[in-house]
Amino acid sequence: MRVELSPAYLIHQRPYRDTSLLIEFLTRDHGRIGAIAKGVRGRKNNLAAVLQPFNALLISWSGKNELVTLSQAELQRPSATLAGITYLSGLYANELLYKLLHRGETFPETFHAYERLLSTLTRENEIAENLRYFEMDLLRDLGYELLLTQEGHSEDPVDPEAWYRYVPDTGPLRVSSRFEKGVIVQGSSLLALSRKQLPDKQSRIEARKVTKLALNEILGNKPLASQELLKKWFNFGNEKSRSNTVNESN
Amino acid sequence: MSSPLLTQLIDSLRCLPGVGPKSAQRMAFHLLERNREGAKRLANTISRAVEEIGHCKRCRTFSETELCATCANEKRDRKILCVVEGPADQVAVEQSTAFSGLYFVLMGRLSPLDGIGPDALGLDQLADRLDQGEIEEVILATSSTVEGETTAHFIANLASGRNIKVTRIAHGVPIGGELEYLDSSTLSHAFSGRHVI
Numbered sequence: 001m002r003v004e005l006s007p008a009y010l011i012h013q014r015p016y017r018d019t020s021l022l023i024e025f026l027t028r029d030h031g032r033i034g035a036i037a038k039g040v041r042g043r044k045n046n047l048a049a050v051l052q053p054f055n056a057l058l059i060s061w062s063g064k065n066e067l068v069t070l071s072q073a074e075l076q077r078p079s080a081t082l083a084g085i086t087y088l089s090g091l092y093a094n095e096l097l098y099k100l101l102h103r104g105e106t107f108p109e110t111f112h113a114y115e116r117l118l119s120t121l122t123r124e125n126e127i128a129e130n131l132r133y134f135e136m137d138l139l140r141d142l143g144y145e146l147l148l149t150q151e152g153h154s155e156d157p158v159d160p161e162a163w164y165r166y167v168p169d170t171g172p173l174r175v176s177s178r179f180e181k182g183v184i185v186q187g188s189s190l191l192a193l194s195r196k197q198l199p200d201k202q203s204r205i206e207a208r209k210v211t212k213l214a215l216n217e218i219l220g221n222k223p224l225a226s227q228e229l230l231k232k233w234f235n236f237g238n239e240k241s242r243s244n245t246v247n248e249s250n
Numbered sequence: 251m252s253s254p255l256l257t258q259l260i261d262s263l264r265c266l267p268g269v270g271p272k273s274a275q276r277m278a279f280h281l282l283e284r285n286r287e288g289a290k291r292l293a294n295t296i297s298r299a300v301e302e303i304g305h306c307k308r309c310r311t312f313s314e315t316e317l318c319a320t321c322a323n324e325k326r327d328r329k330i331l332c333v334v335e336g337p338a339d340q341v342a343v344e345q346s347t348a349f350s351g352l353y354f355v356l357m358g359r360l361s362p363l364d365g366i367g368p369d370a371l372g373l374d375q376l377a378d379r380l381d382q383g384e385i386e387e388v389i390l391a392t393s394s395t396v397e398g399e400t401t402a403h404f405i406a407n408l409a410s411g412r413n414i415k416v417t418r419i420a421h422g423v424p425i426g427g428e429l430e431y432l433d434s435s436t437l438s439h440a441f442s443g444r445h446v447i
Contacts (some may be wrong), residue, residue, distance in 0.1 A: 012363050013396065046433040051394055055435070075434050081442070084403050086335065096365055154415055225362030229404070232368050236408045237378060 005058040006030060007076065007187030009114060010051055011094045015041065023070065025059060026114065027095055031106040032139065035061055035070040046057050047073055054118055066103065080122045088233060092226040093117055093134060095154075099219060100142060114139035127196040128208070135211040136193065145150055146169030146214060148194035166210050168217040183209045205210035256282075281438040302334075307378070310372050311355040320353060327351040329386040333376070333405055335359050335393060343391060346376050351389075354379070359397040360404055371401070373408065380412050394421050 016022040019121040021037045040047040050057065061068040082090055093114065101107055120126060133237040136146055149158055152171030158164070164172035165182045178184050189198075190204035198204045233242035256278060259307075263274040281289040305311065308320035313319075320326065330351030334340050340353050356371040379385065388409045392398035402418055409416045422440035423432060432440075 014361075046431075046436075048395075049433040049435040052435065078435055078438055084407060087400065091362065098363060123317050164399070225365065225367065228346060228367060229360070229362045229400075233404060233407055236373070236411065237403075 001064045002060075002062045003030065004060045005072075005074070006060070007048075007111075008033075008057045009111075009118075010053050010055065010057065011097050013037075013051065021048075022067075023050065024098060025057075026041045026101065026107070026111060027059070028111045029106065032101040032103050033061070034066060034096070034103060035059075035068045037070040037073070044204060048074045052079070053081060053094055054121075056115070066229070079118065082121055084231055085230075085233070086121045086127065086231050088226060089131060090118065090121055092224065092230070093199070094225050095226045096138060096215070099222075100138065105184070107141050109136050109141040113141070119145075128204050129196075132193060132198060132207045132211055133196050135215060136196075138210070140216055142218070144168075144218060146193070146210065148190045148210075158187045158190050159187070160191055162187045164190065166213060168214050172239060174240055183213050184186070185210060306355075307354050309353045310357055310375070311340060311353065325350075328384055330389065330392050331379075331385045332388070332389045334391050335398065335401070338383060339391065339393075349389075351387075356392075356401065357390060359395075360401040361397045363398075363425075366397075368404065373405070376405070377408055379415055380409055385414060390416065390418045 006027050006029055011024045011026050011032070012024040013021045016036065019041045021040055023035050023037055025033050025035060027033055036053060055075055056079075058074045058076050059070060059071050059073040064067045065128045097110070097114065102108065113134050117130055120130040123130075139146055147170075150156065150171065151158060152167060152173050153162070153181065158172060159174075161173050161178070163178045163184055163186055165175050165180055165184055166172050167182075169249050172185070172187070172190055175184060178186070185206040186202070189203040190210070191199050192203045192212065193207040195212065198211055202244040222228060259278045259281075260271070260274045263269055263277050269277070281292075302314045304311050304314065306313040306321055307316050308321045309318060311318050315322075315326065327350050330349075331354055332343060332349060332351055333354045333356065334343060334357050334440065335358065337355060337357075340355055343349055343353075347392075354376055356373075358366055358371055360366060360371065376423040380388070387403065390405060392401045406416045406418070412427060420443050422443060423429065423436070429437065
């Protein structure tokens with residue numbers, strides 16, 4: 001099979017043999033693919049500069065096996081300049097895609113959600129909420145849509161004032177106080193997440209708890225390497241660089 | 251193969267990068283037929299090197315003494331630290347620039363998805379060294395790849411938290427390169443990193 005100029009983003013790459021790369025792409029029309037890019041690590045090759053994460057690419061490949069051969073990659077739109085925390089947040093999104101998407105299925109919604117996320121990543125103070133929206137869209141595309149507006153079991157509408165224990169697969173279950181065990185969040189935070197508007201710190205922290213719980217269910221509680229890195233980032237750095245987004249985005 | 255020892259030699263040579271069965275066989279025959287003296291020397295040197303070469307206590311590069319020659323050299327500028335990914339990069343910087351400061355050799359680069367985290371690169375050791383207060387500038391000379399950039403961002407954070415000046419080597423138009431043939435990523439980097447002449 002030959003595919004010409006398909007929109008794609010690079011999720012992960014690693015060296016293969018002396019001059020080649022093994023690359024995982026997220027494509028709009030063909031889902032996740034694994035490709036060999038032959039000879040791109042050589043001295044006289046311009047392709048390596050294009051094959052960077054967060055660049056919007058148009059890639060061509062051939063092959064019908066698990067691993068296809070990359071024949072061409074063009075830069076459609078260079079990535080915004082990401083540095084520090086925004087760069088690591090981008091890597092976090094890439095790791096989620098790497099660990100959760102399987103080859104051979106298409107994920108058009110995820111592709112667009114990822115594109116939206118990248119366009120907002122440069123706004124450092126909005127990273128937390130934009131990551132939450134991305135996680136939510138990703139979960140939906142994978143078939144694990146978050147239940148946010150109706151209570152589990154009873155299917156009553158969620159009350160903004162009430163407290164809920166969030167249970168994956170079941171949804172929010174009403175509890176009598178915020179001091180119960182488990183992931184306890186306020187109804188207003190669930191509703192805010194469902195509307196993709198997280199106005200305050202409390203709603204962002206609670207939204208994080210909910211998406212983290214849902215993601216951990218599928219990831220099997222294996223720690224995400226980029227999260228570990230982010231933790232160390234703040235341990236190594238000084239207190240000054242500890243912005244408000246830290247606890248919410250990590 | 252008639253001789254088990256010969257087979258073993260050929261298999262052992264294959265641990266070298268880029269050496270397949272055919273070239274391993276050629277090397278083995280060459281050593282036995284034409285250069286037994288050289289083979290002996292090679293064998294001795296390899297076993298000594300593996301026994302004796304460790305890492306420099308300060309910069310982590312390969313060294314058979316506690317401090318490598320560069321770190322022990324009194325004439326080098328102790329206020330500037332150049333962070334590189336590996337000994338090969340250190341040699342490249344040393345040969346082609348007039349850099350006279352000290353090095354820190356990471357022996358790898360951050361690649362969280364492949365399980366290489368800050369601990370594997372001795373970043374605790376680097377942090378300790380920055381805490382000693384002698385260093386005024388850190389030059390980040392890591393590759394311009396995903397892992398290289400991640401590493402650079404990470405160390406930049408580590409150093410700026412300690413009020414140390416952090417610089418990154420420039421990305422741009424190669425000497426003798428024509429703009430027309432340059433890829434767009436490099437060109438956009440070159441533009442954003444332009445400087446006054």
